[in-house]
Amino acid sequence: MASLLSVQNVSASYGRQRVLDGVSLELPESGFLALLGRSGCGKTTLLRVIGGFIAPAHGRVLIDGQDMTSLPPEKRPTAMVFQSYALWPHMTVHGNLAYGLRLRGMGKAEITRRIDEILALLQLDNLADRNVTALSGGQRQRVALGRALAVAPRLLLLDEPLSNLDARIRLDLRHEIRSLLKRLGITAVHVTHDREEAMVMADQLALMNDGQIVQFGAPAALYDHPANSFVADFMGASNVITVDLAVSGGMAMIGGDDACPRREIADATLVRAASQGARRLDIRFRSVSARLSECGDAKTPAAAAAVAPGANAGLHLNGTIEQVTYPGDVYRHAVNIGGRSVLIDDAKRFEEGCKVSVFMPFGAFHLFPRIDEQSRAA
Numbered sequence: 143m144a145s146l147l148s149v150q151n152v153s154a155s156y157g158r159q160r161v162l163d164g165v166s167l168e169l170p171e172s173g174f175l176a177l178l179g180r181s182g183c184g185k186t187t188l189l190r191v192i193g194g195f196i197a198p199a200h201g202r203v204l205i206d207g208q209d210m211t212s213l214p215p216e217k218r219p220t221a222m223v224f225q226s227y228a229l230w231p232h233m234t235v236h237g238n239l240a241y242g243l244r245l246r247g248m249g250k251a252e253i254t255r256r257i258d259e260i261l262a263l264l265q266l267d268n269l270a271d272r273n274v275t276a277l278s279g280g281q282r283q284r285v286a287l288g289r290a291l292a293v294a295p296r297l298l299l300l301d302e303p304l305s306n307l308d309a310r311i312r313l314d315l316r317h318e319i320r321s322l323l324k325r326l327g328i329t330a331v332h333v334t335h336d337r338e339e340a341m342v343m344a345d346q347l348a349l350m351n352d353g354q355i356v357q358f359g360a361p362a363a364l365y366d367h368p369a370n371s372f373v374a375d376f377m378g379a380s381n382v383i384t385v386d387l388a389v390s391g392g393m394a395m396i397g398g399d400d401a402c403p404r405r406e407i408a409d410a411t412l413v414r415a416a417s418q419g420a421r422r423l424d425i426r427f428r429s430v431s432a433r434l435s436e437c438g439d440a441k442t443p444a445a446a447a448a449v450a451p452g453a454n455a456g457l458h459l460n461g462t463i464e465q466v467t468y469p470g471d472v473y474r475h476a477v478n479i480g481g482r483s484v485l486i487d488d489a490k491r492f493e494e495g496c497k498v499s500v501f502m503p504f505g506a507f508h509l510f511p512r513i514d515e516q517s518r519a520a
């Protein structure tokens with residue numbers, strides 16, 4: 143399918159600070175892309191380059207195959223929704239919706255028809271004559287969205303539109319915006335640093351770090367198959383244990399200390415990495431992915447099998463409970479494994495100081511071999 147939006151090798155700087163570094167992406171018609179990443183990684187700058195508010199130092203932005211790179215925002219078929227709403231405070235809802243249409247020289251009758259449509263679509267009909275300063279945050283953001291949709295853009299740009307709203311309204315609006323855009327077949331790029339928001343709203347994620355896209359793909363692809371340790375961490379696998387890695391007889395050997403008893407793993411990627419000089423391995427996992435059992439229990443095969451069917455179908459690590467909290471539904475345990483503290487959720491409460499066995503089934507954790515610079519150079 144031809145791309146509606148094509149960003150080609152874009153770099154941008156503020157003065158001497160390079161903020162985008164060779165960013166490329168493609169988005170098909172009706173696609174919903176979230177630019178995701180920590181504060182300062184360059185998401186908003188990329189959105190502004192797409193909208194024409196910032197000129198890139200290198201690269202091109204194409205919409206429907208047309209080069210937009212040197213066009214100002216008003217000449218692009220885009221509309222932006224800002225975090226701050228950016229509504230005219232002295233105008234009514236109707237006045238705000240009409241503003242952009244008048245600027246575009248649209249006739250009065252057509253403006254009225256278009257606005258009635260938008261008011262109905264966003265369930266703002268009964269607020270048309272109200273001044274926008276007398277609206278709630280959620281209503282204001284709906285007006286801002288309506289104003290952007292009224293000009294029928296080819297591409298809608300959303301700059302953290304939900305971040306000023308309270309948590310409950312944010313959850314509702316996520317679904318409302320996604321289903322509205324899908325119904326209208328609108329193509330959109332959405333900036334957020336909220337992983338869950340990006341995952342539930344967008345079809346595609348571009349996870350950014352330091353001015354580059356580190357992984358691009360469907361939410362499930364980034365969640366289940368993170369390309370590297372950074373992506374895994376951002377996608378919620380924030381627990382990390384580092385163990386030794388070696389290769390022996392064509393098998394990868396991991397661990398070899400009290401926290402991680404030595405064991406073989408038949409994994410071609412690990413064997414290759416170990417052969418290429420990786421000596422350490424980061425094991426990343428989510429708090430919900432591991433199960434705890436008391437060390438005494440886990441030593442008996444029956445107890446281990448009760449923890450997970452097929453005791454060999456995963457990894458066992460040894461740790462000590464440092465702290466227990468109850469965020470709701472499950473107990474959250476801070477567990478010390480080989481000097482590293484990780485968080486593990488379990489329906490059962492394990493007391494502080496208790497020695498535990500931590501079981502992680504295969505598929506529930508991610509392995510990232512570390513190749514240090516010396517072995518890489520060799």
Ligand SMILES: Nc1ncnc2c1ncn2[C@@H]1O[C@H](COP(=O)(O)OP(=O)(O)OP(=O)(O)O)[C@@H](O)[C@H]1O
Pocket residue numbers: 156159161179180181182183184185186187188335
């Ligand atoms: N107008 C500006 N002048 C100078 N530096 C800027 C300007 N705007 C942003 N920056 C810097 O550029 C970098 C990227 O900023 P950008 O706003 O694109 O990040 P972001 O990922 O959208 O962050 P956030 O989630 O906090 O909005 C940051 O280091 C920021 O401080």
